[in-house]
Amino acid sequence: MAKKAFKGLGIFGGTFDPIHCGHIASAQSVANWLNLEKVLLIPAHIPPHKSTSDKSPHASSTQRASMVELVCQQSPIFQCDQREIARAGYSYTVDTLKQLKQEYPDNVLYFIIGMDSLQSFTTWYHYQEILTLCNLVVNTRPNYCINQLNEETKALVHSHRGQIDNTDSNDSVGQILFADPIHIDISSSQIRQFIQKEQSCQQWLSSEIIEFINKNQLYR
Template identity: 30%
Template sequence: MSTKKKIGLYGGSFDPVHLGHLLVAQAACEEMGLERLFFIPAAQSPFKPGMAPTPAAERLRLLRLALAGKSNYEIDEQEIARGGVSYTIDTVRNYVGRFGDAELYYLIGADHVSSLHKWRESEELARLLKFIVIPRPGQPEAVFPGEFRGHSLQGFPLGVSASQIRERVRMGLSIDNLVAPAVAEAIRNYKLYL
């Protein structure tokens, strides 16, 4: 049995962070025995080149509110600090340098698993870490391509997305019970997503 520290990396736009993100984080920590989980907001997702995210300062504010008091979760701003398109390999190399003796796990939506071989420097990614797949309700279990390894989460599948939340805000509908109460209040107070 491995005694290496297990560290999870959770990249994404988090635009906004919602309860689905938090439930996935909890399931990943519990099922995989992660000691720490880093939320890593992207400066610009390579999967959404035409979509400009909400300014980083606002997304970070919402993440801080959502993660307040959760001692095994941390926010890593390195992709925002680097700017430009955020590539996972750059971030993973940073973690290998910082935590060379740890097992690294990267959380990924089931809808992205089949395209892992298209990610920048995918062979190195496959060698450096394992993936934790976030299942989508009603979708078949993801199959890893080639050399990629990982585990699909069992707990807490929730069919909510940040784009649905942004649309609800634009339509004047409630986002209570979809985001943490402090996040909902901040979105209202700062008039985000209108």
């Protein structure tokens, strides 16, 4: 019997407060690299690691999802998935991945995270189980160094680091893959500060997002 061909599904979660060109470029780059047919952009409702008042989202969950939807309208590969916003309580990655694995049984899940998230990954809720459900794809920074990671994370990377063989039948999970760095040095918090100071953000935000932010008087 011929082996079932698995296809890749990208999963990119975050507060997206607001979603910016760094998010978009890194997700698109990973999709191109792994030949993904779709990338789900999943706005978080209450991220456990951002539940304190100083780190909680500034725009409402509905507003953040609306901005993600605007981005998805510009690129057919992206799809806004609002399951975490609809879910009561904290947004745990492992719960989302379990649901997605049931909904996409013939897809290998590629969960896209940043270097900051990798650094704290061993503190995530049921992180060991996460690696039984997907491959981690780490968006690196220019001049990143594995030695800068804490010892627990370095050990995890050492035992799970994988390589892409560029075949459509690669159905393995539990790999940690490092994507090439995207040279866009911007964060949502910096953008919020620029908007508050009435400074231009045209180079980091699409015109649709800028229009939405202005219309809703966000981050003032």
